[in-house]
Amino acid sequence: MPGPKQASVQLPIIDIYQTILSPSSLSSISQACKDLGFFLITNHGISQDLYNSLYSLSNHLFNLPLDTKLLLGPSTPVNTYTPLFIASPFFESLRVSGPHYFSSAKSSADLLFTNNTTTDYTSQFCSVMEEYGNKMVELSKRIIAVVLECLGDGFEMKYCESEFSQCHGYLRINNYIAPEVVQEEEEEEEGGNGLGEIEGLGMHTDMSCITVLYQDESGGLQVRSKEGWVDIETGEGTLVVNIGDLLQAWSNGRMRSSAHRVLLKKKKKVRRMSLAFFWCFEDEKVIMAPSDVVGEGKERIYRPFVCKEYVEFRQSSVQGRFDKVGFTVDDFAAIIGS
Numbered sequence: 001m002p003g004p005k006q007a008s009v010q011l012p013i014i015d016i017y018q019t020i021l022s023p024s025s026l027s028s029i030s031q032a033c034k035d036l037g038f039f040l041i042t043n044h045g046i047s048q049d050l051y052n053s054l055y056s057l058s059n060h061l062f063n064l065p066l067d068t069k070l071l072l073g074p075s076t077p078v079n080t081y082t083p084l085f086i087a088s089p090f091f092e093s094l095r096v097s098g099p100h101y102f103s104s105a106k107s108s109a110d111l112l113f114t115n116n117t118t119t120d121y122t123s124q125f126c127s128v129m130e131e132y133g134n135k136m137v138e139l140s141k142r143i144i145a146v147v148l149e150c151l152g153d154g155f156e157m158k159y160c161e162s163e164f165s166q167c168h169g170y171l172r173i174n175n176y177i178a179p180e181v182v183q184e185e186e187e188e189e190e191g192g193n194g195l196g197e198i199e200g201l202g203m204h205t206d207m208s209c210i211t212v213l214y215q216d217e218s219g220g221l222q223v224r225s226k227e228g229w230v231d232i233e234t235g236e237g238t239l240v241v242n243i244g245d246l247l248q249a250w251s252n253g254r255m256r257s258s259a260h261r262v263l264l265k266k267k268k269k270v271r272r273m274s275l276a277f278f279w280c281f282e283d284e285k286v287i288m289a290p291s292d293v294v295g296e297g298k299e300r301i302y303r304p305f306v307c308k309e310y311v312e313f314r315q316s317s318v319q320g321r322f323d324k325v326g327f328t329v330d331d332f333a334a335i336i337g338s
């Protein structure tokens with residue numbers, strides 16, 4: 001018997017490098033940032049060829065034996081690899097950090113690929129990571145400019161440089177491996193929802209200002225709205241942008257960092273790949289919404305806090321459960337009674 005159909009949402013799509021965004025584009029993005037904190041972008045400058053290369057290089061890497069991948073695991077000094085069974089039984093990931101994406105990728109690849117026949121792979125992997133990382137940095141700066149303009153006329157000029165110029169980014173290559181057929185008992189055990197779907201990545205909010213997400217055609221990303229979980233549908237060549245906790249705090253809650261998760265669907269292909277780029281404030285930044293962002297007559301809802309302290313709060317709250325948390329920036333910095 002087919003299960004009930006899950007709701008999906010049509011998010012606004014903007015041509016991100018359009019020189020002047022029309023008032024109607026800006027207002028639909030403003031509304032989306034306020035309601036769900038998710039919108040879509042096109043004309044992002046990343047070619048399908050680059051995604052195809054990223055896809056096959058990542059596949060090759062995740063297909064390595066577990067022992068090899070664990071050379072980069074959580075208990076090693078590099079600590080760029082998160083194996084299966086940490087965030088979920090079906091999720092593994094590799095982190096590549098900026099600003100030098102080539103050398104970050106190389107420090108991982110050098111440990112994974114040690115013989116001469118793989119030298120080509122290493123150099124290709126590092127170059128592709130560098131190209132993608134640098135493009136994501138440019139894109140994130142542009143998105144921040146647009147989002148600031150959504151918050152107030154002239155805010156892009158006023159705050160881009162003064163508040164966001166020290167931002168940094170890191171990339172997470174996510175690989176999901178679903179059991180081929182999701183059995184009913186397995187679903188029950190692993191937290192399935194009775195619709196032939198299992199959780200690939202549990203509910204969480206992102207600890208970024210913004211996240212730029214590429215997902216392959218498998219779908220499965222859901223965001224929690226007031227009415228419940230809704231599917232995020234994307235078309236080919238479209239990237240997902242979502243507001244993270246840091247921007248929610250900096251905007252005094254005017255932009256929303258929504259909880260989201262990934263479901264793996266029965267009968268869909270067994271692997272799913274996504275690339276999440278997190279654009280974050282520098283560790284030492286004191287996050288405090290400027291008074292004109294708070295707005296006249298409005299109460300401040302977060303106390304000022306140091307970015308790094310929030311990141312540490314999240315890491316200590318999850319007890320090794322990666323991003324699957326019940327604690328958000330509201331638990332950390334909300335002013336009680338506001």
Ligand SMILES: O=C(O)CCC(=O)C(=O)O
Pocket residue numbers: 172174201206213215221260262273274275276
């Ligand atoms: O894989 C996805 O589509 C989403 C991943 C995600 O939410 C994350 O890495 O924070």
Ligand SMILES: [Fe+2]
Pocket residue numbers: 204205206211260
């Ligand atoms: Fe996320």
